[in-house]
Amino acid sequence: MNHEDYMREALALARQAGLEGDVPVGCVIVKDGEIVGRGRNRREERGDATAHAELEAIRDACERLGSWRLHGCTLYVTLEPCPMCAGGIINSRIETVRYGVRDEKAGCCTSVLNLFEERFNHHPRIYQGPLEEECRAVLQDFFEHLRGPVGKDLKLL
Ligand SMILES: [Zn+2]
Numbered sequence: 604m605n606h607e608d609y610m611r612e613a614l615a616l617a618r619q620a621g622l623e624g625d626v627p628v629g630c631v632i633v634k635d636g637e638i639v640g641r642g643r644n645r646r647e648e649r650g651d652a653t654a655h656a657e658l659e660a661i662r663d664a665c666e667r668l669g670s671w672r673l674h675g676c677t678l679y680v681t682l683e684p685c686p687m688c689a690g691g692i693i694n695s696r697i698e699t700v701r702y703g704v705r706d707e708k709a710g711c712c713t714s715v716l717n718l719f720e721e722r723f724n725h726h727p728r729i730y731q732g733p734l735e736e737e738c739r740a741v742l743q744d745f746f747e748h749l750r751g752p753v754g755k756d757l758k759l760l
Pocket of ligand 1: 655656684686687689
């Protein structure tokens with residue numbers, strides 16, 4: 604599998620989140636070519652402000668690998684991580700992050716600021732892409748649908 608394949612897995616999780624009424628964000632964590640963690644946004648489903656895709660994937664990977672240290676892991680996420688998730692990425696020592704689309708409102712790996720360049724004890728590598736367009740389209744479709752009669756009262760961002 605290559606970068607695109609892994610991001611497609613993250614996109615599939617994002618679509619699942621969207622079907623459940625959550626902002627469609629999905630995440631997978633890969634080690635030695637194998638997916639060891641999966642997560643999707645479940646903020647609405649759980650009524651939990653911290654139920655973001657990245658944190659779910661990090662918990663899943665830590666459990667599977669039997670360690671809180673995710674050395675040698677790459678995290679693929681469809682949307683640029685927020686400050687909370689960027690913190691989780693630093694705390695779990697993830698080596699590399701690849702995100703699909705920038706989040707100008709909350710992104711903390713490039714857009715609002717870049718936490719990975721600050722004076723913390725761990726500095727993940729950060730790349731944008733692949734599949735930026737697909738990742739953007741999943742979010743746009745979701746919010747266009749929300750503006751229709753069904754979801755116009757929902758405030759998700
Ligand atoms: Zn987050």
